[in-house]
Amino acid sequence: MSNNKESLINLLTQKPWEPAQAKVDNLHEGKTFNLHVGKLGLRYIMVVSTIMFCLFIVTYADRMVYDDWIRMPEPFLLWINSLILVISSLFFIRIQLASKKNNFEKVRRELVLIGVLAIIFLIGQLLVWQNMIEAGYYVSGSPANGYFYVFTTLHGLHLLGGLIYWVMTIKKVWKLDDSIVIRKAKHTVELCAIYWHFLLAVWIVLFGLMLFS
């Protein structure tokens, strides 16, 4: 990378019309960051999602300070569901290591497990909803209820989106024809893992927020 270590100030103070600067600029490869576009794309998506969740959290914080705020109960099942996400992330760390060592048998096996765990998590969340509704905590019951359902829905939808990428990852690691495909598959596994870790972090923040407010 030609300008990876360049600070933003240095960059923005360049005088591109001067011959001395032109000497340097002519050697520039064109990339800004030494990152694969896929990884940068994933970061972009994570930033957009983070902003969205942050905005929800800001509105949540704005609302919870009022006197009429009624907390939601914290069903034990939510802890179990959280644990499933933690286990998924741990498995993904193992998958990343196995992928680096070209142990694709293990990658395949444990990737399937990731999918199973994700589906169990989603079913678990639906069960929490069912329990809440049976206990009379409807979405329109109080603002806290509304936020609970919104948070869990959006997080679940993000996980569903992740499952689409998971299917693509599975497809790739099942058809490893040559070295290029293997490299691409490893890359896809890494992106999938980063996204799963991100979803765990989002869930911990959301769950913590609902728990302690």
Add this chain to the structure above:
Amino acid sequence: MAADSYDDVAKNKESIPELEVAPQDLYHAKSFWTKYIFCQDAKVIGIQYALTAAAIGMVGLVSSWLMRMQIAFPGVIPMDAAAYYQLVTMHGMIMVVYFLTALFLGGFGNFLIPLMVGARDMVFPYVNMVSYWVFFIAVLILGASYFVPGGPTGAGWTLYPPQAITSGTPGGDGLGIVLMLVSLAVFVIGFTMGGLNYVITILQARTRGMTLMRMPLTIWGILTATVLALFAFPALFVAGIMMTLDNMLGTSFFMPAIVQFGERLTYDGGSPILFQHLFWFFGHPEVYIVALPAFGIVSDLISVHARKNIFGYRMMVWAIVIIGALSFIVWAHHMYVAGMNPWFGFFFATTTLIIAVPTAIKVYNWVLTLWRGNIKLTIPMLFSIAFIITFVNGGLTGLFLGNVAVDVPLSDTYFVVAHFHMVMGIAPVLVILGSIYHWFPLITGRFLNERLGRIHFWVTFIGSYSIYFPMHYLGFMGVTRRYFEVFEGDNFTYSITGINQFITVAALITGAAQFLFFYNIIVSSKFGKKAGKNPWKACSLEWQTPDVPPTHGNFGKELPVVYRWPYDFSVPGADEDYITQDTPPSAVANAKAEQT
């Protein structure tokens, strides 16, 4: 890696190492469907965006005609108050989001980014294609609201609760508001996919030698606007989802305890002001999401058609970035009349006025670029000059409205309508029109008809001023906006009838001129004068493609190598008055670029 001298590098390409990244794999279309409909070529996607935005923009234009007819000649076109508010709402939302944003970023962004940075295509062509079709679906959903019982929402383009989702507001208790909110959410999803491509293509897929500070200002404008959208659109998305839930499932995120037609609704404890904050946290950056690409594009048009390098390139870049950053801390100046702590008002008034500094720098730099330039009064240049004048006008009234004490009495008057139409309606549209005249030869290989173009320009320019200049006076006179009809029998209202009628006639004529423009586009794309390669003698890469119009992959077998910034005009010692970005120094050995 080190080169001994500037010329060594240029003469000896072998001294440049191989790129780390392999050339991009492009999807080559095999049928009509994959070539023109579900196309993955950014240029075609750009045109698809532009055509769709123009089509829905026509709905917005006709809406404004109908509104103006009601204001000036009530009864000529029968309509009730509900229909009027529906027209106002749909006009506003269509023009801001579905027309201007989609056209600048989806249209110009897609067409120009890969060409101007020297890439074969966007980095994620498939996602890019999906982005357009998601946008198309958003437009269809919006359009569908015209055909549901109760019609589209008439809540005003700001969609403020509680009135947006209560009975009495057109579309408030039907599907109108739901379709609007769903359409916006879908738009945001589609735009996020597009934005992903714009940002990453600009950051990672530039050709060799294209540093960030060698990019044309058009690309800086689009990049910054896309980053703004990345931060701002989630606020619209969040607000849209929460209001949809309030409407559909009875949650109370924004809805307070409220009595409607004597009946206590089930809502309780929501905050309508919270919606306003979310909306304007999106809404104000949205102004710059539209304006920044216009700033960038007009800088390039002025430079090319004045045959002069852009004055203060670095400051232009800084100003774009600073305006973008500041746009996130001014949003509550749209809410002065909502009631706020005076210190908040003071804060937001101050930040609002600070934005005038980088904005003024840009205006000075445009004018100084023109100063002693070899100005060609081509149609793109005419539109560019018209933009500067209009933007200064609209910007100056913004200084008035940025102050709380002035804004409060003017806020609900036509002064505000005149201000924002000047600054974010007419000004960007003038840039759009100028840039279509500028890049039409690249898109089709032919010029637009000159005579029709000049008629179009003068009618549009004078017409726009005829519409919006008098509106300032209406505002001073205290004429309130949003009124469906001006009641008869009042001397005060009689005094404004003439002005209103004048404005309406001007609006009809100016709108009609746009159909002349469409006629010009259709006819000239087939029968226009052939333009050949680089007809404006521009320096930037989009004009240096081997084929005109550029084909799939843009640059033939080899990507261009960039040796200079895109503004080497009238360089002393050079044979021609321009040196293209891909001209190696050895080919212009006598040129003294540093002396321009």
